[in-house]
Amino acid sequence: MFYKPLSQFAYSIIKSWESAEEIASDVFMNVWNHRERLLQVENLRVYLYVSTKNVALNYLNKAAKTQHFSLDELAVDFSVSYATPEQIFISGEMVKRIEAAVNALPPKRKMIFKLIREDGLKYKEVAQILDISVNTIDVHMAQALKKISEVINLSFIKTK
Numbered sequence: 001m002f003y004k005p006l007s008q009f010a011y012s013i014i015k016s017w018e019s020a021e022e023i024a025s026d027v028f029m030n031v032w033n034h035r036e037r038l039l040q041v042e043n044l045r046v047y048l049y050v051s052t053k054n055v056a057l058n059y060l061n062k063a064a065k066t067q068h069f070s071l072d073e074l075a076v077d078f079s080v081s082y083a084t085p086e087q088i089f090i091s092g093e094m095v096k097r098i099e100a101a102v103n104a105l106p107p108k109r110k111m112i113f114k115l116i117r118e119d120g121l122k123y124k125e126v127a128q129i130l131d132i133s134v135n136t137i138d139v140h141m142a143q144a145l146k147k148i149s150e151v152i153n154l155s156f157i158k159t160k
Helices: 003-014 017-033 035-040 044-063 092-103 107-118 123-130 134-159
Strands: none
Touching (some): 017 035, 107 134, 123 134
16 A cells, blocks of 8 residues: 555656565565564554655765755656546546646655545645645645646646
C-alpha cells in the first residue's frame, strides 16, 4: 500500500528509480528491524514519509559529501491519476494543461501540491514531513491553486 507512493516520493528527492525503490525497501526493512518502536508511532503514514525523506537525504549526503541539499532545489515529478467519476470526464487536453501548470510551479510548491493532491496527505502530515508550519503549507497550496487556475483559464480562453 505504501511502497509505490514512498518510492515516488524518494524519486522526487534523488532522481533515480533504482535508488528510490531501494530507499523505500530500506525504510520497510528499518521498520521491521525496529518494529518494537511502532507502538510509539501516532501516525504511520507520516512516520513512513519522514523515514523515506531521511533515508533519501542520507543517500544524497553519502553520494556527494560536499554538496549541500535544499528542498527548494528539488524537482518533483507529477503524474495525474484520477479515480472519481467527475474526474474521469476531464478531457485529455485538460489533464495536459493541469500537468503543465503543476510542472511550472516552483519545486517546493510542486512537492507540497503533489503530497497533498496525489498522495492524499493532510496539511499537518506534509508539514511534519517537510518540517515546516501548517500555515506555510496553506500558503503554498493557495498559491499553487491560484497559479494552476490562472494557467487553465488562460488556456481555455485561448482555445475559444
